[in-house]
Amino acid sequence: MILTLVRVSWTNLRRDRVAQSLTFLLPIIFFSIFATVFGNQGQNSTAKIQIALIDEDGSELSRRIVEGLRAEKSLRLRTTVDAEGKGAVLDRTTGEQLVRNGDVPVAVILPKGLGETAAAFGPSTNSVRVKLLADVSDPVAPQMVNGLLQKVSMTAAPDLMMEGGMKQFERYAGTLTPQQRAAVDTWLPQMKPAASGGSKTGGADQAFGIGVDTVDVMRQGRSESLISFYAAGVGVMFLLFSVSGASGSLLDEMDTGTLDRVLSTRLGMSGLLTAKWIFITLLGVVQLTVMFLWGRIAFGLELERHLPGFFVMTAFTAAAAAGFGLMLATLARTRAQLSGMSTIIILTMSALGGSMFPRFLMSETMQKFGLLTFNAWALDGYLKVFWRNAPIVALWPQVLVLSALTAAFLALARTFARRWETA
Amino acid sequence: MATHHDVLTVTGARKRFGDVTALDGASLALREGELLALLGPNGAGKTTLIRAIAGRVQLDAGEIRLFGRLLSGRKTAPELGIVPQELAIYPSLTARENLEAFGRLQGLSAANVASQVRWALEVTALADRANEPIKGFSGGMKRRLNIACGIIHRPRIVLLDEPTVGVDPQSRERIYDMLAELTRAGVSLLLTTHHLEEAEARCARTVIIDHGKVIAAGSLAELVDQTVGRHRVVTLRVNTPLAAVPPGVDVGVEDARVLRARVGDVARDLPALLAALSAQGGEVEDVEVRGPSLQSVFIHLTGRELRE
Numbered sequence: 074m075i076l077t078l079v080r081v082s083w084t085n086l087r088r089d090r091v092a093q094s095l096t097f098l099l100p101i102i103f104f105s106i107f108a109t110v111f112g113n114q115g116q117n118s119t120a121k122i123q124i125a126l127i128d129e130d131g132s133e134l135s136r137r138i139v140e141g142l143r144a145e146k147s148l149r150l151r152t153t154v155d156a157e158g159k160g161a162v163l164d165r166t167t168g169e170q171l172v173r174n175g176d177v178p179v180a181v182i183l184p185k186g187l188g189e190t191a192a193a194f195g196p197s198t199n200s201v202r203v204k205l206l207a208d209v210s211d212p213v214a215p216q217m218v219n220g221l222l223q224k225v226s227m228t229a230a231p232d233l234m235m236e237g238g239m240k241q242f243e244r245y246a247g248t249l250t251p252q253q254r255a256a257v258d259t260w261l262p263q264m265k266p267a268a269s270g271g272s273k274t275g276g277a278d279q280a281f282g283i284g285v286d287t288v289d290v291m292r293q294g295r296s297e298s299l300i301s302f303y304a305a306g307v308g309v310m311f312l313l314f315s316v317s318g319a320s321g322s323l324l325d326e327m328d329t330g331t332l333d334r335v336l337s338t339r340l341g342m343s344g345l346l347t348a349k350w351i352f353i354t355l356l357g358v359v360q361l362t363v364m365f366l367w368g369r370i371a372f373g374l375e376l377e378r379h380l381p382g383f384f385v386m387t388a389f390t391a392a393a394a395a396g397f398g399l400m401l402a403t404l405a406r407t408r409a410q411l412s413g414m415s416t417i418i419i420l421t422m423s424a425l426g427g428s429m430f431p432r433f434l435m436s437e438t439m440q441k442f443g444l445l446t447f448n449a450w451a452l453d454g455y456l457k458v459f460w461r462n463a464p465i466v467a468l469w470p471q472v473l474v475l476s477a478l479t480a481a482f483l484a485l486a487r488t489f490a491r492r493w494e495t496a
Numbered sequence: 497m498a499t500h501h502d503v504l505t506v507t508g509a510r511k512r513f514g515d516v517t518a519l520d521g522a523s524l525a526l527r528e529g530e531l532l533a534l535l536g537p538n539g540a541g542k543t544t545l546i547r548a549i550a551g552r553v554q555l556d557a558g559e560i561r562l563f564g565r566l567l568s569g570r571k572t573a574p575e576l577g578i579v580p581q582e583l584a585i586y587p588s589l590t591a592r593e594n595l596e597a598f599g600r601l602q603g604l605s606a607a608n609v610a611s612q613v614r615w616a617l618e619v620t621a622l623a624d625r626a627n628e629p630i631k632g633f634s635g636g637m638k639r640r641l642n643i644a645c646g647i648i649h650r651p652r653i654v655l656l657d658e659p660t661v662g663v664d665p666q667s668r669e670r671i672y673d674m675l676a677e678l679t680r681a682g683v684s685l686l687l688t689t690h691h692l693e694e695a696e697a698r699c700a701r702t703v704i705i706d707h708g709k710v711i712a713a714g715s716l717a718e719l720v721d722q723t724v725g726r727h728r729v730v731t732l733r734v735n736t737p738l739a740a741v742p743p744g745v746d747v748g749v750e751d752a753r754v755l756r757a758r759v760g761d762v763a764r765d766l767p768a769l770l771a772a773l774s775a776q777g778g779e780v781e782d783v784e785v786r787g788p789s790l791q792s793v794f795i796h797l798t799g800r801e802l803r804e
Contacts, residue, residue, distance in 0.1 A: 329582055329583065329584055329585075329587075330580045330581070330582030330583070330584035331582075331584045331585065331586065333552065333580060333582075333584065334578060334580055334584040334598070334645070334646075335601060336552070337550055337551070337552065337572040337576075337578045338572070338598065338601035338602050338603075339571075339574075339601060339602060339603045340601050341571075494570065495551065495552055495553060495554050495570040496513070496547075496552070496553045496554065
């Protein structure tokens with residue numbers, strides 16, 4: 074008897090393609106996504122980090138640091154306003170703006186006088202220190218750039234660093250004797266690297282690094298954390314689930330015959346879909362508002378300061394999500410099919426689009442690939458509002474894409490819904 | 497085909513779905529204020545015909561006229577009310593909310609909806625449960641509400657697809673009383689059903705469709721004349737199997753003591769039959785005389801083969 078039930082269960086599973094997909098396909102899809110996104114972390118093939126570099130010093134040391142950083146395989150330097158190397162040379166203001174806009178995670182500023190005083194090893198308050206303007210929503214890039222700066226400064230210009238060190242020594246310990254000076258002069262050129270490759274490792278003591286100040290340009294005078302990111306990420310993912318569930322009422326109504334009856338009234342299919350879309354959009358707006366309100370109450374999210382931007386993003390996000398749900402519901406033949414299909418698509422989009430982990434932790438290729446998802450555009454918009462403090466007008470790319478997606482989803486839903494119309 | 501009494505006529509309706517011919521030249525006429533039964537085995541084309549009249553299926557050929565007006569386009573005519581076989585109502589709403597919703601969808605103004613809802617609740621005897629969610633309704637109550645939602649806009653013609661399926665005899669009686677009330681008010685009803693006794697008892701005329709064609713139409717008497725004839729079937733039970741039986745009498749296959757014969761005139765032929773059996777030594781224990789029924793007409797026309 075037990076075996077009979079086992080056989081019945083097996084037969085049910087064998088004939089249920091949705092259950093098979095959820096059981097076997099979904100884990101494989103997720104494993105593949107995570108493996109692709111994180112599998113290369115720590116290897117040489119890790120995506121390059123683009124940084125802005127502003128050389129205000131123009132000294133031999135700063136020139137060598139620039140060359141050394143340029144030679145680093147894990148970095149891509151940007152020194153001009155234009156990303157393609159054209160336009161004006163970056164200065165402190167334009168570099169900071171690039172960080173604020175999210176174009177680069179870090180801007181390195183080599184201030185005037187660095188070459189003169191970089192060799193003031195240790196915590197000297199008089200020394201000119203490298204400024205690292207960073208967006209700490211990316212916790213990895215500033216740390217990595219800082220480490221590379223230390224490495225490059227010692228490997229690309231050990232002679233200059235030692236020369237500066239000797240000057241410091243003479244300042245506090247007295248002038249070198251002629252014999253000592255002769256020995257140093259003989260020894261110093263040997264420290265000069267044969268080439269400016271800067272990738273030579275070892276030899277330089279990390280304790281002799283240059284001073285670096287990291288400045289978080291996004292949180293100056295503000296106490297906000299990344300709560301907004303998580304509110305948006307989780308909110309958008311669950312919005313997609315709830316809209317696909319709500320859109321599934323179409324399939325329920327098809328099963329009960331209510332859909333056919335409604336279509337026999339004065340209301341046509343376009344009217345029916347419009348009514349559903351309006352309702353589901355409003356539902357989405359309320360759902361996201363509740364999520365952000367909870368963020369305000371429980372985690373101190375600064376909702377009031379960003380209300381206009383929040384409502385713009387919420388309205389367009391909910392509208393597009395409602396269109397997406399209706400498209401799935403009109404495509405699916407049954408509730409079970411809708412449930413399986415939406416689970417696979419939404420979780421995949423959420424993983425790629427940044428709802429589960431930030432896109433800036435992904436490789437550049439995966440970040441671009443993520444832009445194919447609904448989530449990425451919605452989350453980018455919310456981050457602009459809450460994290461980058463961007464004006465509403467700066468949301469135009471996200472609003473444009475979400476509007477286009479809404480139109481495309483609704484057009485597809487209308488096309489798929491033809492099967493319910495007159496045969 | 498149309499007469500001045502006909503409110504709905506279907507002429508030469510043809511419809512194919514891929515390789516399947518659903519309608520193959522079907523024609524019928526519905527008269528003003530009548531309850532017309534549309535009968536047929538499963539897959540005969542009843543639902544396709546109803547959906548075509550409702551504008552939910554586009555015919556490949558043929559025409560449908562409503563009050564003489566040729567129906568075209570994909571919209572359901574406002575004079576029509578549709579009552580589907582499924583319980584096409586919103587389960588979370590109350591009876592009143594369902595009626596209000598479908599009233600508005602049928603284009604009734606807010607002011608009209610209130611009075612129409614009152615009327616529909618009275619007709620369906622649901623007034624005292626109007627404000628309860630229909631989840632708790634019995635099957636019969638849901639069926640009545642299903643009909644009410646189809647007539648909320650006071651259509652002049654109502655198409656009912658199996659309106660009494662799955663309900664108890666009391667509820668069926670109530671539903672047919674509702675339908676009779678509508679016909680008395682001049683509403684014309686076209687009804688599909690598999691309950692042949694109900695169709696025989698309640699409908700003045702019947703249309704039988706099979707393989708997409710109308711194979712018979714008329715009153716029961718007309719159908720009987722056209723098919724099985726007016727003879728009666730007499731079933732007798734004798735005390736012991738007989739060695740020989742009179743001509744025209746069949747012996748039961750499972751029980752040789754059960755005999756069947758067809759008689760044209762009961763008063764004249766039955767005494768003669770009883771006398772003949774007595775002469776063969778048989779003592780008659782039981783006699784049943786059965787006249788022609790819609791069931792016999794239906795089976796005669798559509799056969800006993802199962803339709804899956």
